[in-house]
Amino acid sequence: MDILVTILLLVLLLNAVMVVCIRNLFSCVLIFMAQSLVMVLLWILLQAPDLAITEAAVGAGVSSLLFFLALRRIHALDAEKGAPANKKGGLRHG
């Protein structure tokens, strides 16, 4: 079990760093969801099932939904201003 916890913690660190360094915003939101999933596994391993089920519902569910909605709003605004078609593979930071 310790090995699993160690691996999950390392994945958590990696996710946190990748969210900052990756330029594609869509990928960033997906990494945020993955971070929430890793937290769910960690809560289960720390014997806190209430926290795990709440984190699954809120983090990987509602919070990520709101992020995707925000991304979609930026998309829509950019499309109306006639931004150049650099939408291959999603958004890029400016």
Next chain:
Amino acid sequence: MADLRRLFSLNSNDSSLDEALKRDLEEDQHPEDSPLSAREVSMHASAIRREEASMQRREEKAWVLSRRAYQVLSVLTALIIISVLLLNILDLPLFGEADNPTNNEVSARYLEYGLEEGGAVNLVADVILDYRAFDTLGESNVLFAAACTVILLLRRFSDAEQVHGMPEPLLLEEAPSDPLLMAAARLLVPVLLLFGCCIILNGHLGPGGGFAGGAVLGSGLILYLNAFGDQRASRVLTFRSFRILSASALMFYALSKAFSFFCGANGIPLDLPLGTPGSILSAGLILPLNMAVGLVVCCTVYAFFTLFRKGEI
């Protein structure tokens, strides 16, 4: 003779530089000086321009250097903070040892008498909705306040243009209804809603409770909204029903817990029917409070989504 130092202090674009130079030369003209030819004027102007170009290049190099220094310094600062925090975490006691500071008389009391005083098999629900119900009331209030703020800032009224003269805000175009999404939603939405209700109702028997169940309920409603469009979704939950639901749920929570606090503070024995632990109708007030919290969370989550999406519920 023209004073070149005065010319350097001009904020120049190149065309005005020539005229300024010429004007300056004509003003400063003394009778004993020989008049300058046009060629010498242009030579001075190009010298000034070359000076400015080299200054600009030096500025750009300094800019690039400072950006690089900023990046290196920020990574270094982050590494220092990370190492300080990690070194401090090494001093914390290990997980689950018997002499941890969290194993004190408070948690011993909760563990020993939690079942007979609260009636809930899930001791976590006991703690957050019976022993520490005041904190949960604060959390529900925070959710409610957040929903009120979002409504204040984002809600769009249909007659805003005539009343206030505000331009109509940008609305997301309605996505065409996707048959794949609709087919999947027909299967998933009932399961999600049922699962959410199950989590709420079993909050005192197993893991879950009001917050998780409310979030799952809200997710189910959001999926319904996304799959079937605004018209059908607004028949499920209108703004009026949202207001009534969340306000009355929060009020019910506050009043029932206020009654408990009042009885406890004045020494009046509060004999709630605790039931047999393990059945659904047990644990006194915990089940109704779970339902109230679940309703507040569900309405808040749904309200956030629809307000961000289209400005009204």
